[in-house]
Amino acid sequence: MPILPILKYPNQTLRRKAAPVREFDAELVALVEDMAETMYAAPGVGLAAPQIGVSKQILVYDPATAEEKGNYTALINPRIVEAEGEEIGEEGCLSVRELCAEVKRTYRIVVEARDLEGSRLNFEAEGWPARVLQHEIDHLNGILFIDHLSSLKRTLYKKKLKKIIEAEKQGDIGESAG
Ligand SMILES: [Zn+2]
Incomplete structure (x- = not known):
């Protein structure tokens, strides 16, 4: 299985x-397996299909601590059907280089989705797993965590990113999954 x-x-x-x-076919299963492997290799706690260039409503996530990792969940066509409360917490993203920032998210959510076989799922998440899910579901809607930051923070980040990209070009550092 390739790391993408x-x-x-x-x-x-x-x-x-x-x-x-x-x-809901074998191709979907194979894609999800590649996504999970890519997520663990990065390493990350979640990965959405658009992050590997596949514009489909697929995500994998594993919010467990390091010792308990390996038991990921795949969600197909997920959506948030209930939301309650607020919490601020730190986030980063495998698609956003060198940035961690505090983001306000809903504390408790109810998610509806399909599993790999197309069966309907409906479950509740709170706190950290709910944050990871909101971040990944955002990806399926073309939203990045930096969109939740103040415009000042975003502007500062864009300046920083310009320098990072320049340095990469000059050093000829190839893009990797890291
Ligand atoms: Zn992300």
């Missing part, structure tokens, strides 16, 4: 609204 390259902001595929999945 992760697209980085400002790649435009990250900004597209992902299409719903209609076929």
